[in-house]
Amino acid sequence: MNRLLKTRELWLALGILAVIVLVTLRFPRFSQPGNLLTIFNDTSILMMLALGQMAVILTRSIDLSMASNLALTGMIVAMINAAAPGVPIPLLIAGCVVVGAALGAFNGILVWKLDIPPIVVTLGTLTIFRGLVFVISGGAWVNAAQMSQEFIQLQRGSFLGLPILSWFAVVVAGLVYLLMTRTPQGRAFYAIGVNPTAAVYTGINVGRTKFLAFVLAGAISGLCGYLWISRYVIASVEVAGGYELTIVAACVIGGVSIAGGIGTVAGALLGALFLGVVNNALPVIGVSPFWQMAISGAAILIAVVLNGRSERTKGRIILKKAAAV
Amino acid sequence: MTDFPATGRQLPDRLDKPLKSAVLSWESLLVLVALAIFIANSFASPYFLNEWSLSDMTFNFTEKALIALAMALIIITGEIDLSVASIIALASTMMGLALQAGVDTPVLVMVGIGVGLLCGAFNGFLVTGLKLPSIVVTIGTMSLFRGIAYIVLGDQSFKGYPASFSWFGQGYVFWVISFELVLFVVAAVIFYVLLQHTNFGRRVYAIGNNATAARFSGVRVDRIKFVLFCLTGLMSGIAAVLLTARLGSTRPSIAEGFELEAVTMVVLGGVSILGGSGTIIGVVLAALIMGLVTFGLGLLNVPGIVMSIFIGSLLIVVIALPILFRMWRQRRA
Numbered sequence: 049m050n051r052l053l054k055t056r057e058l059w060l061a062l063g064i065l066a067v068i069v070l071v072t073l074r075f076p077r078f079s080q081p082g083n084l085l086t087i088f089n090d091t092s093i094l095m096m097l098a099l100g101q102m103a104v105i106l107t108r109s110i111d112l113s114m115a116s117n118l119a120l121t122g123m124i125v126a127m128i129n130a131a132a133p134g135v136p137i138p139l140l141i142a143g144c145v146v147v148g149a150a151l152g153a154f155n156g157i158l159v160w161k162l163d164i165p166p167i168v169v170t171l172g173t174l175t176i177f178r179g180l181v182f183v184i185s186g187g188a189w190v191n192a193a194q195m196s197q198e199f200i201q202l203q204r205g206s207f208l209g210l211p212i213l214s215w216f217a218v219v220v221a222g223l224v225y226l227l228m229t230r231t232p233q234g235r236a237f238y239a240i241g242v243n244p245t246a247a248v249y250t251g252i253n254v255g256r257t258k259f260l261a262f263v264l265a266g267a268i269s270g271l272c273g274y275l276w277i278s279r280y281v282i283a284s285v286e287v288a289g290g291y292e293l294t295i296v297a298a299c300v301i302g303g304v305s306i307a308g309g310i311g312t313v314a315g316a317l318l319g320a321l322f323l324g325v326v327n328n329a330l331p332v333i334g335v336s337p338f339w340q341m342a343i344s345g346a347a348i349l350i351a352v353v354l355n356g357r358s359e360r361t362k363g364r365i366i367l368k369k370a371a372a373v
Numbered sequence: 374m375t376d377f378p379a380t381g382r383q384l385p386d387r388l389d390k391p392l393k394s395a396v397l398s399w400e401s402l403l404v405l406v407a408l409a410i411f412i413a414n415s416f417a418s419p420y421f422l423n424e425w426s427l428s429d430m431t432f433n434f435t436e437k438a439l440i441a442l443a444m445a446l447i448i449i450t451g452e453i454d455l456s457v458a459s460i461i462a463l464a465s466t467m468m469g470l471a472l473q474a475g476v477d478t479p480v481l482v483m484v485g486i487g488v489g490l491l492c493g494a495f496n497g498f499l500v501t502g503l504k505l506p507s508i509v510v511t512i513g514t515m516s517l518f519r520g521i522a523y524i525v526l527g528d529q530s531f532k533g534y535p536a537s538f539s540w541f542g543q544g545y546v547f548w549v550i551s552f553e554l555v556l557f558v559v560a561a562v563i564f565y566v567l568l569q570h571t572n573f574g575r576r577v578y579a580i581g582n583n584a585t586a587a588r589f590s591g592v593r594v595d596r597i598k599f600v601l602f603c604l605t606g607l608m609s610g611i612a613a614v615l616l617t618a619r620l621g622s623t624r625p626s627i628a629e630g631f632e633l634e635a636v637t638m639v640v641l642g643g644v645s646i647l648g649g650s651g652t653i654i655g656v657v658l659a660a661l662i663m664g665l666v667t668f669g670l671g672l673l674n675v676p677g678i679v680m681s682i683f684i685g686s687l688l689i690v691v692i693a694l695p696i697l698f699r700m701w702r703q704r705r706a
Binding site: 110158162163164165167168169171172173174175176178179180182187285290293296297300306307336338339340341342343344345346348349353356 | 453504505506509510513514516518521524526528625629633636637640646647679680684688689692696697
């Protein structure tokens, strides 16, 4: 099983390489280290979000409210910064994580305590959170002139040649990797995804584990709220509209099984990177950016066909049916 | 839903409904909610109780509700189709292309419905033919279908639909009764009969309750699911014709967010998202409630984005209340 997972990520990495090589053949400057770093930096936010979504999907749930959570925490932090520029940025970032985690906890509580299907809960909070952005901002924008310089510049600085934004992605990826592979909690995410009934017998609280996955996804969404707003220096109601599905797409392309229990940090990161590379390559080869959506759609379909193949060989479908009854 | 709320997995031979369970049913709760909102609306705005206002209100939900009818059947079988809004975008774009080619109204309508049907068949093939999870497939086709609309249109739009075509979205059959409303009522009756009074309908429930058992009982599970995806595509095609005719133009962003509203209608209507239970009457009532809420709030000058908070909260509260009530009763017992 381990080898199978490895090959899937290998294929994805090869796919990304192939895209880079193909583009480079015509436009040699595409694969210069500087440009590749830019692509990585551009994709950092999506990579972090994909990791949060992966934790949720592993537990057989889905979080459609991540983009709205991001927009809401982003708006809150932007308004605080506009009103009180003196508040230190690290404190604001910590506040973002807390607010995001609280919003995620709201999803999680409904899933855990009331046993409402996650897709219904997050469909509801998807609209509620985004509506709240409008309510607290009155529909107004917070623009660059209202934000403080430190607020905007923090993630643009660089450390050891890598932009701070990329460092955020690296650190989050490292932490999630440790969580998923080195802690009982991380293994619990996988366990209840593979077989919830068996997980109960091993002493795992299924509801509580799902709750924690939603809190993690929420905390990451909150962090990305600050990063998104300070990167694009505009906070509005439309921030990251429709992005929730891009996040799911990154996971699916990265081999995270929507049926739960299957998925790796490397896979989710590569899935996000694939979308990032394609999106960056399109304008370079002179294809209209309007092709982006169709291409990511096709990529999702191809990925899910390939995933379906490799999952079926292990007879997982039968196992899942038995557990679901 | 009412008889077996806890598991939703039993399938009785026949659903006999004594008066008590009818009174306590999900549908009667929805009727009460609809009445309450209707009364609140009439107090809140002096412009509400007027035949033309009420007629305008129906435009708020007819197109989405047409899709919700078919979506209900899909969700009852335990699948989901998130690509419906993108099917509208693609069908509308193809109608625009057909218009440029100089075809007349009947062909335009056929193009719209035909493209919808084809998209639905594509979804159905991926789900039943290749055995892929429908939520991922339709998230993929959701990007793909709308993506094609973006490739064709970019930042442009198609305009200049003929007047005879506009009638489908703007015309009235009789007095204040619009063509859209008539079509919706007819479709609702057809779906009601199909789901609740035919063998096909019973098989749909059977699949949702236990697909494996249904297969062993001789139900052609994959074929029925395929038909349902085609049906949802067809209804989306019809909705595309109505919406395009009503707006008089096609942009690639047309009908954005319809999929979530259609799913909300279905779930609010008492269809279990896990499959196996739900009624068409509930879905129709939920559509009416959503139309009433958005229209009433619109009369009060509440912005659309704030309305979405009400819709989202309505969805969660209406689902959570019966569960809380049951927990409260269990704790007392």
